[in-house]
Amino acid sequence: MIKTSEIVKRILQHNEGKINSVYFVAAGGSLVDMYVSYYFLQAESTTLTTGWYTSNEFVHVQPKRLGANSIVFVCSHSGSTPESVEAAHVAQQAGAVTVGLTFNAKAELLKYSDEKIVYEWGNEREVVNNPMAIMLDMSAQILAGLEGYDQLPAFRDAFAKIDTIVDNAIDQVQPRTKAFADKYAHEKMFYILGSGPSFGHAYGFAICSLMEMQWLDAAPIHSGEYFHGPFEVTDKNKPYIVLESVGRTRPLDERALKFLHKYAEKVEVVDAKELGLDMIDSKVAEFFNPILFYTILSEYRAKLADKRDHSLDVRRYMGKVPY
Numbered sequence: 001m002i003k004t005s006e007i008v009k010r011i012l013q014h015n016e017g018k019i020n021s022v023y024f025v026a027a028g029g030s031l032v033d034m035y036v037s038y039y040f041l042q043a044e045s046t047t048l049t050t051g052w053y054t055s056n057e058f059v060h061v062q063p064k065r066l067g068a069n070s071i072v073f074v075c076s077h078s079g080s081t082p083e084s085v086e087a088a089h090v091a092q093q094a095g096a097v098t099v100g101l102t103f104n105a106k107a108e109l110l111k112y113s114d115e116k117i118v119y120e121w122g123n124e125r126e127v128v129n130n131p132m133a134i135m136l137d138m139s140a141q142i143l144a145g146l147e148g149y150d151q152l153p154a155f156r157d158a159f160a161k162i163d164t165i166v167d168n169a170i171d172q173v174q175p176r177t178k179a180f181a182d183k184y185a186h187e188k189m190f191y192i193l194g195s196g197p198s199f200g201h202a203y204g205f206a207i208c209s210l211m212e213m214q215w216l217d218a219a220p221i222h223s224g225e226y227f228h229g230p231f232e233v234t235d236k237n238k239p240y241i242v243l244e245s246v247g248r249t250r251p252l253d254e255r256a257l258k259f260l261h262k263y264a265e266k267v268e269v270v271d272a273k274e275l276g277l278d279m280i281d282s283k284v285a286e287f288f289n290p291i292l293f294y295t296i297l298s299e300y301r302a303k304l305a306d307k308r309d310h311s312l313d314v315r316r317y318m319g320k321v322p323y
């Protein structure tokens with residue numbers, strides 16, 4: 001795992017240590033990777049304001065609290081998404097300390113990043129060096145540095161275990177992801193449910209994996225919101241993928257599942273507990289759901305793409321026409 005403690009130490013010296021806000025800014029999959037850090041600070045901090053922004057909104061509407069008291073994380077895999085580069089620029093001009101994460105060592109984004117993190121990518125069995133894990137690790141350290149957080153040892157232990165858990169889970173889901181692809185290859189629309197720290201990946205699987213990479217219709221639904229509108233369309237023909245998290249929001253997923261098992265028939269459950277996440281200390285396990293889900297959902301995505309004979313890399317508009 002990359003050593004982030006020195007970086008965090010420097011960040012916490014910014015503005016003589018007076019920090020009151022942490023913002024997470026990116027687009028698409030990079031934004032999704034930030035959701036858990038945002039969720040973590042929302043849930044655990046007693047003093048910090050935090051926000052999760054799609055880059056272009058941040059460029060057009062900066063939070064009033066943004067300033068020297070702020071830390072702004074900006075992530076861009078390519079490092080060149082214009083609105084993400086501009087978001088970092090805007091944050092830096094406002095006096096915030098900017099932390100840029102990218103896979104591209106020559107990224108434009110790094111020009112406006114006070115702290116530069118070039119992460120590893122590609123080995124789905126080694127997730128601790130991915131941006132999602134790096135930002136979560138840094139968020140926990142930032143919280144500990146600013147107001148104290150007594151779960152840092154549990155976090156460290158969890159990071160030491162997560163690669164093994166993910167590795168085992170990949171093997172465990174091979175038959176079921178294949179069966180999923182066989183069963184759902186001709187579906188045109190999916191609903192993705194999730195809650196708590198995993199809602200980001202419900203959203204990400206819908207917009208990036210299914211809509212962008214498979215040109216399929218999809219909608220994310222927060223498990224808690226399912227009963228406040230979306231359940232009215234439930235029937236035996238509609239496919240649902242439910243991310244069943246470990247942790248405090250699991251009852252929300254269970255409630256939705258109970259209903260779905262009664263009124264729907266096409267329900268795929270991805271259960272973090274069954275996939276081994278309960279090997280992590282229950283005081284912090286919930287924050288590791290998204291790390292597991294991302295890799296497991298990538299297995300689902302790959303099998304579906306194969307079965308549908310629709311490459312994950314083909315685009316109609318992205319990078320091809322002006323927008």
Ligand SMILES: N[C@@H]1[C@@H](O)[C@H](O)[C@@H](COP(=O)(O)O)O[C@@H]1O
Pocket residue numbers: 027028029030031075076077078079080081084208212
């Ligand atoms: N599906 C892609 C994402 O994977 C990507 O994250 C995003 C922004 O790109 P970048 O991360 O390079 O800024 O564009 C699309 O949404």
